[in-house]
Every structure is written in structure tokens, then in C-alpha cells.
Amino acid sequence: MPRHDPDHPHMPLLTVTADTLVAADFSSRRRPRTAPRKGRGELRDQPQQTRTRRRTDTPTPSGALAPYRALFQHPGTLRFTAGGILARLPMGMFSVSAILMIAGARGSYALAGAVVATGLAATGLVAPWTARLVDRHGQARIAVPATAVALLGALSLIACVHWNAPAWTLFASYAATATVPNTGGMSRARWAHLLKGDPAALHTANSFEQAADELCFMIGPVAAAFLCTTLFPEAGTLVGGLLCMTGVLLFTAQRATEPPPTGRTTAKSPLRATGIPPLLAVFLATGAVFGSLEVVTIAYADARGHASSAGVILGLQAAGSCAAGLAYGALRVPGPTERRLRRCLAAMTVLMALPWLTATATGSLLFLAPALLLAGMATAPTMVTAMALVQRRTPQGQLNEGMTLAVTGLLGGIAGGSALGGWVVEHATTAGTGPAPDTAGFAVPVAAAALALLIAVIRPNSRSPIDAL
Known part of the structure; x- marks a missing residue:
């Protein structure tokens, strides 16, 4: 029990906490600063104010997910991330x-492709201006x-396909969707604004954003195929446009975390x-x-009569990338x-050589799947690090x-890679070169x-190679 004598107001208040004797001095006189002693008595020799502050501090998150929990302690971050x-x-x-x-409507994959x-080319031109x-x-x-504007373009595409409008209207409508903003870039810009001066936390945030990108590109195609084949052909485009508009509205509603405009x-x-x-060339x-x-x-799976399995196998590659991105963000990588x-x-x-070697040696999709999983584990850390350099070098x-x-x-x-890969697969298979010509594309x-x-x-700006990797 604490002991305090009311007849001696300058006597210290004594109490015991666990195995530590704590003395609180309520007198008005200034006590001399005592040099801290090593060991368990160090905390007792500190001033009262310092001891109290240490006891009331919010505990730092610990564990493998601690860096990510620390990110979302910032107000508003969870809401803008969800949007x-x-x-x-x-x-x-x-x-x-x-x-x-x-x-499905026109019977031509050539027209669809x-x-x-055209939409990708329009995005390449419009996105930097946006x-x-x-x-x-x-x-x-x-x-x-x-x-x-992008949503209107998607709705126009649906209408033109549904009512059998001329082919040129499909090109114009889909090109209008190029105005959709780069939400991933805007989200990374918010983290850079909030975590200015904390490169370790920014590394974790960039890793999380890359994992989110991988997750979206892993789920998106599966969801699109399910909607278009289960409901009606226009369902994927319609739902995608509405989700995009809703997400952007939720994202931009979080004004407190938005970086200020620069004019x-x-x-x-x-x-x-x-x-x-040079970084853009790397990308x-x-x-x-x-x-x-x-x-x-896809071509390898189709050649073995399992074209429907290609999506699942590629999903493993994206899953490996997503997991590696999250693990990479929890690390403090030196250098x-x-x-x-x-x-x-x-x-x-x-790691990209693993699918090639596996496909050539085994000819089996069963062995190719884990090889793609391992190959994917290098992509997210590469993208995270490259994006960090873009953030550093951009004015x-x-x-x-x-x-x-x-x-x-x-x-x-x-x-370009899709076109080159398809060309190699087609010509190597036709020529029949090598022990497994359909694996040459890998x-x-x-x-x-x-x-x-x-x-x-x-x-950069030099012709000499860097000395060491």
C-alpha cells in the first residue's frame, strides 16, 4: 500500500510496483539531476515526468505484420486504401x-483484339496528361x-455492341476509356506525402500497393470471365465501369490525406x-x-489440351508475386x-528461367505451376524497388x-512482349525446332x-557499367 504522512507534506509518496520501489516527490524544491545508473535502477533515477511519459506511450506494433499495422495508424489511410x-x-x-x-457479338477475335x-495505345497517350x-x-x-468520361466510354461501347453499330464506333468508344486515372499512382502519391522523411515506412507502403496491384490483376480477369459467361456478355464491362466510378468517388472523398496541388x-x-x-526502359x-x-x-497449356487451366496457372504466378511483395515490405532491406x-x-x-527449364524437361503443366509460382516471387520486389526510384528521381x-x-x-x-511471345511460339512450333518446340516461347x-x-x-548518362551487382 502507498504510504504518505499528511503531517509531513514534503515526504515522498512511496509505493511498490512489481519488484520496483517508486518514489514520487511532491515538494516544490528542485531536485538535483542524478546521473543514471546502469541496470534495473536506471528508470528509477529518471525524473518523474520522463517515467510517466514512458509508461503512457502507445506500444509499438511488433511481429511480422507490424510495419503494415503501423501504416494504417495514420488517420484516413484505411479509407483511401479501400477506395x-x-x-x-x-x-x-x-x-x-x-x-x-x-x-461474342461480332464473332471476331481479330476485331476484339x-x-x-487501340484502347491501350490511347491510354499510353492520354494517361500522362491526366x-x-x-x-x-x-x-x-x-x-x-x-x-x-471513362464510364461514359464504357457505356457507349456496350450500347454500340448491343445495337450492332458500325465497327469504328467500337474503337472510338473504347478509346474514351483511356481517361481513367491511375489510381495506383495517386495512392502511392498519398503515401509519399504522408510518410515524407520516413523511407522505411514508404518502402512498406510501396510494397503494399504493389501487392494490391497484383491482387487486382489476379482477381479481375477471373471476375470478368465469370460475369460475361454467367450473366450476360455486357456484364463484365458494366460492373467494371461502375466499380471504377464508385472506388474513385470513395478514394477522392478522403481529402485529409490528399497531397496539395502544385499548380x-x-x-x-x-x-x-x-x-x-533508363528507369522507363527497365519498366x-x-x-x-x-x-x-x-x-x-496459354499457348503451352492449349497445346496440351488444357487451355482452361492457363488462368489458374497464371494466377499462381500472380499469387507468388503478391506474397513476395508483402514479405518484401515487412523487411528492412539494406543498401x-x-x-x-x-x-x-x-x-x-x-527465376524466369525456371518455367523454361521445367517445361522443356518435363512437358507437364503439373510441374510448370510451381515453377511459375517461384518465378512470380521476383516480380513484385522488382516493381516495388523500381517505383521507389521513380519517386526519388521525379521532380x-x-x-x-x-x-x-x-x-x-x-x-x-x-x-510488345505479348506480340513477340506469340510470334516465337507460332514460328517455333511451325518449324519444329528443338526437342520441345512449343517451349521455345519461354x-x-x-x-x-x-x-x-x-x-x-x-x-544514367554514362556508358560505363556499374562495377558490381
Whole structure:
């Protein structure tokens, strides 16, 4: 029990806490500062105010998920993250939905593919300008009307397909969806604004965002195929457009976490910023890895009579990437970011060889699936590290534009890699070269990953290679 003598007001209050004797001095005289002693008595020798502050501090989260729990202790982060994921989910739905809808109504996969390719090209042209407007005028002011225009384009596409409008209307309608903003870039910009000066926390946030991207592109195509084949052909495009609009409205409603607009700036374009062009080339080559791997895997499964299994196998690759991204974000990886990127690209080059070797040696989808799972584990850490470099090298006030340029490079690489992978599969199979000609396409993602590594080991604005990986 605490002891205190009321007849001696300057006597200290004594109490026992566990095995520690605590003395609280209520006298008005100043007590001399005592030099702290090592060991268990150190806390007792500290001033009363310091002891109290240490006892009342909020405990720091611990455990493997501690970095992620710490992220969402910031007010408003959970709400804008939920809105951002909802807005990004349709990004994996639009292409598949459009292909199924157009091919089902017009009976032409060539027309459907051409319409989708036109939309990707339009996105490559329009997205950087949309991102520049977001940087200048704010996310809510630009993202909402831009998404509304994209939704109108999706609705127009549905109407043109349903009422058998001329083919050119399909191209025009789908091209209008290119105004949809890069919600992933805007979300990363919010984290960069909130976590300014805390590179470790920003690394975790970037890893989480990359895992969210992987999750959306893993679920999106499956959801699109289910909606279009189970309900009606237009269902995937309709639901995707509504989800995108709803997610952007929820995302932009969180104004407290929105970075302030920069207005017009005299800074040069991110395209001309030091170190950005080589990074965009890395994104282009990395996109070729993704695009070619998807096409050659589908062709490999189809050649063995299991085309329906291709989606599940590719889903394993995305699942491996998502899991690796979350694990990477929980780590505190030492060393400069540039060196980490080179190591990630080297790991991706090595792991991308696993599907090629497995397919050639076994010819079995059962063995290819775990090989793709392992190969996917290098992609998310690579993307996280590359995006961190984009954030660092982009001029102040142009972060959305810089990250959107990176995504545009990635999409361009996906398109080019898909075309190259398909060409290699078709010609190698026709020529019948090698012991397993239908596995030759798996060499394309390996070559693309090696090209990305080669670009990364060359210094920006220099012809000399970096000394060590």
C-alpha cells in the first residue's frame, strides 16, 4: 500500500510496483539531476515526468505484420486504401470483358483484339496528361470527371455492341476509356506525402500497393470471365465501369490525406529528369516479361489440351508475386535502392528461367505451376524497388506524372512482349525446332528480364557499367 504522512507534506509518496520501489516527490524544491545508473535502477533515477511519459506511450506494433499495422495508424489511410483497391479492381477486368463481349457479338477475335489494342495505345497517350493535371489541380478535381468520361466510354461501347453499330464506333468508344486515372499512382502519391522523411515506412507502403496491384490483376480477369459467361456478355464491362466510378468517388472523398496541388511548375518534364529514361526502359523490358509469359503459358497449356487451366496457372504466378511483395515490405532491406534494383532484376532473370527449364524437361503443366509460382516471387520486389526510384528521381510536384509514365512503359512492354511471345511460339512450333518446340516461347521472358538487368547496370548518362551487382 502507498504510504504518505499528511503531517509531513514534503515526504515522498512511496509505493511498490512489481519488484520496483517508486518514489514520487511532491515538494516544490528542485531536485538535483542524478546521473543514471546502469541496470534495473536506471528508470528509477529518471525524473518523474520522463517515467510517466514512458509508461503512457502507445506500444509499438511488433511481429511480422507490424510495419503494415503501423501504416494504417495514420488517420484516413484505411479509407483511401479501400477506395483505391475498389477503383483498381476493374483494371484487370476491362480488356477481358471487352474481348469476350465483342467477340461474342461480332464473332471476331481479330476485331476484339484490335479494339483493345487501340484502347491501350490511347491510354499510353492520354494517361500522362491526366496525371499531369492531377499534380497541378489536385486528385479530386481531376480524377472524378476523368473517371466519369471513362464510364461514359464504357457505356457507349456496350450500347454500340448491343445495337450492332458500325465497327469504328467500337474503337472510338473504347478509346474514351483511356481517361481513367491511375489510381495506383495517386495512392502511392498519398503515401509519399504522408510518410515524407520516413523511407522505411514508404518502402512498406510501396510494397503494399504493389501487392494490391497484383491482387487486382489476379482477381479481375477471373471476375470478368465469370460475369460475361454467367450473366450476360455486357456484364463484365458494366460492373467494371461502375466499380471504377464508385472506388474513385470513395478514394477522392478522403481529402485529409490528399497531397496539395502544385499548380503550374517550371520544372522540366519527368521524361527529361536525370535517371528517369533508363528507369522507363527497365519498366518497358519488365512489361515484356509479363506480356510474353502470359501468352506462352496459354499457348503451352492449349497445346496440351488444357487451355482452361492457363488462368489458374497464371494466377499462381500472380499469387507468388503478391506474397513476395508483402514479405518484401515487412523487411528492412539494406543498401542503396539502385543496388537493390539490380539484385531484384538478377533474381528475376534467374527465376524466369525456371518455367523454361521445367517445361522443356518435363512437358507437364503439373510441374510448370510451381515453377511459375517461384518465378512470380521476383516480380513484385522488382516493381516495388523500381517505383521507389521513380519517386526519388521525379521532380517535386510531378509524382503522379512520373509514376504514370512508368505504368505506361510497363503497358507498352506488355503489348510488345505479348506480340513477340506469340510470334516465337507460332514460328517455333511451325518449324519444329528443338526437342520441345512449343517451349521455345519461354525463352522470351528470360531474355526480356536479362535486358532489363543490362539496362539497370548502365549508369544514367554514362556508358560505363556499374562495377558490381
